[in-house]
Amino acid sequence: MITLLFVVKGFETMEFSAFVDVMGWARNDYGYNVPVVTCGFQKEVTSTFNIPVLVDKTIDEINVDEYDALAIPGGFEEFGFYEEAYDERFLNLIREFDKQGKIIAAICVAALPVGKSGVLAGRKATTYHLRDAYRQKQLKEFDVDVVNEPIVVDKNIITSYCPETAPGVAFKLLEKLTSTEKMEIVKQAMGF
Template identity: 30%
Template sequence: MAKKLLTICGDFVEDYELMVPFQALQAMGYEVDAVCPDKKKGDVVATSIHDFEGQQTYSEKRGHNFTLNADFDSVKADDYAGLVVPGGRAPEYLRLNEKVLQLVRDFDAAGKPIAAICHGPQILAAAGVLAGHKVSAYPACSPEVKLAQGEYADIPMDGAITDGNLVTAPAWPAHPAWIRQFVDLLES
């Protein structure tokens, strides 16, 4: 039986950071459920595409519609081997949802692998699971990592870091390293 993974996403999640791991992990034989608070299986979330085009920060364009394949209200950490938290703008409002934060805490308390990328660590910070961990994120999120008592890892955009059960990376150029390290944790 395939290991089940959970992805928490929301409107204006970063397109690549949701779709690439969702599809890549399925291609590796994992069953991946994608959920969003207040939405049901079959509903869609709007994605956004962030790119690095020479300005002082990333640009943002409308991405695709992504169809959810599970209901948020029915998921619990016990049913999954690991958690994926993509970035984009969704984490800034998802971190205000206590059920999202409790779900993250449940994964962490069980020592299950948690992969977060770009702005995804905003949710981990709000859930209070970063203390004592060396964590990467999009550089603009470094103050939140530090305020959550994590150590911000300033690594290249295509790098990833594993500390305990957390696998983090600064942005989608890190997909090869980030997904590999997450799978290594899942298989250990």
């Protein structure tokens, strides 16, 4: 059950690390087969607040058939998040994951490229809800039924509304990849 953890320029490290840590605990401490492969447009991706991260693969090396889930941390516009998040190659990757019915887990504003790809049209989702909910208004422009809740699941797509929800989204992804029981074991072990 391999997760492709895709980071674009300006991603939030806190949202990235939730996927790495939850799946890492599941693999390391409990032997659950939930590897994570990191990916970006380049081998080195600079996060929000200018932390460089080396990824395993670049987008050109990805074959969607080899993965079971796509995880996407959100990020900051000021650090260039939407420059890559709205790149047509990334939107096509999202479309392909959805077309194959694979899980897509997006934290905070990562719901916006998912919405822009068209796969959320007519479906329920959420995104960043503070500061006059301007990001939720943007998501609504993609014909999304915006729900102001911390985490929203519509079939294979998980969205959330702020960085606080990062662990919850990672646990929800783990649950979908394994089982409720296995997720609860890891969640408890991590003190949640």
